[in-house]
Amino acid sequence: MCLIPISGFNDMPTLIPTPRAKKFGHAMLLVLVFHVVLAILEFSALSIIDGMFDLIGAVIGYCAIRDPNRYNVYQVLCYSIYTGMDFFWGSVRIILLATKATKVPGNTEWQYKLYVITVVAGTVFYLIACIVSNFLYRELRRILRELSEPHAWAPVEGSQGNDLNNQNPQEVGSVRYDSIGPEGDRFPGTAYKIGGQQSEKSRLVSESE
Numbered sequence: 001m002c003l004i005p006i007s008g009f010n011d012m013p014t015l016i017p018t019p020r021a022k023k024f025g026h027a028m029l030l031v032l033v034f035h036v037v038l039a040i041l042e043f044s045a046l047s048i049i050d051g052m053f054d055l056i057g058a059v060i061g062y063c064a065i066r067d068p069n070r071y072n073v074y075q076v077l078c079y080s081i082y083t084g085m086d087f088f089w090g091s092v093r094i095i096l097l098a099t100k101a102t103k104v105p106g107n108t109e110w111q112y113k114l115y116v117i118t119v120v121a122g123t124v125f126y127l128i129a130c131i132v133s134n135f136l137y138r139e140l141r142r143i144l145r146e147l148s149e150p151h152a153w154a155p156v157e158g159s160q161g162n163d164l165n166n167q168n169p170q171e172v173g174s175v176r177y178d179s180i181g182p183e184g185d186r187f188p189g190t191a192y193k194i195g196g197q198q199s200e201k202s203r204l205v206s207e208s209e
C-alpha cells in the first residue's frame with residue numbers, strides 16, 4: 001500500500017539516502033513532531049476530523065523515513081501531496097472564518113481561540129511541510145534516476161563484468177553459434193551449440209556433404 005505499509009515495511013521499495021537526503025530527512029522528522037502537536041491541539045479544540053487527518057498524515061510521513069538507512073520515495077511523495085492538499089483546505093477555512101461562513105467547533109471561548117490558532121498556524125505549517133517533503137522527494141527521485149541510467153550498471157574499469165558488449169557476438173549466454181566444416185566446405189548456414197557441444201543434426205549434415 002502506498003500510504004501506510006499494512007502488509008509490512010519490507011515489501012515497500014526503498015532507496016539508500018545520500019547525505020543531502022538525510023539532511024532533508026532530519027528536517028522532515030522535525031516537521032512530523034510539529035504535525036503530531038498540531039493534531040493534539042486540534043483534538044483539544046474539538047476539531048476531531050482535522051485531528052484525525054493530521055494524525056494519518058503524520059503516520060504516512062513517519063513510515064516514509066522511519067528507517068534512517070532507506071527512505072521510501074513513494075510515501076515521501078504521498079506526504080508531500082497530502083500536506084499540499086491540507087494547505088489548500090486550510091486556506092479555504094481561513095477565508096470561511098474571515099467571512100464568518102462556517103461554524104466553529106467548541107463551546108467555550110478558549111476552544112474558539114484555539115481553533116482559530118490551529119487553522120491559521122496549521123495552514124502555514126502545511127506549506128512548510130509540503131516544501132520540505134518535496135525537497136526530499138526530488139532528491140530521492142534524482143537518486144532513483146541515476147540508478148536507472150545505463151552507466152550506473154557499467155562494470156568497473158579493469159573488471160570482467162557481465163556486460164554483453166564485451167562478449168563475443170557469436171557466444172552469448174550458454175548458446176554458441178559456429179560454422180561447421182573446413183573453410184571451403186562449410187555448411188551454408190548456422191549450427192547451434194549448447195554448452196559448446198556440436199548438435200547431432202549439424203554433424204550429420206556436414207558429413208553427408
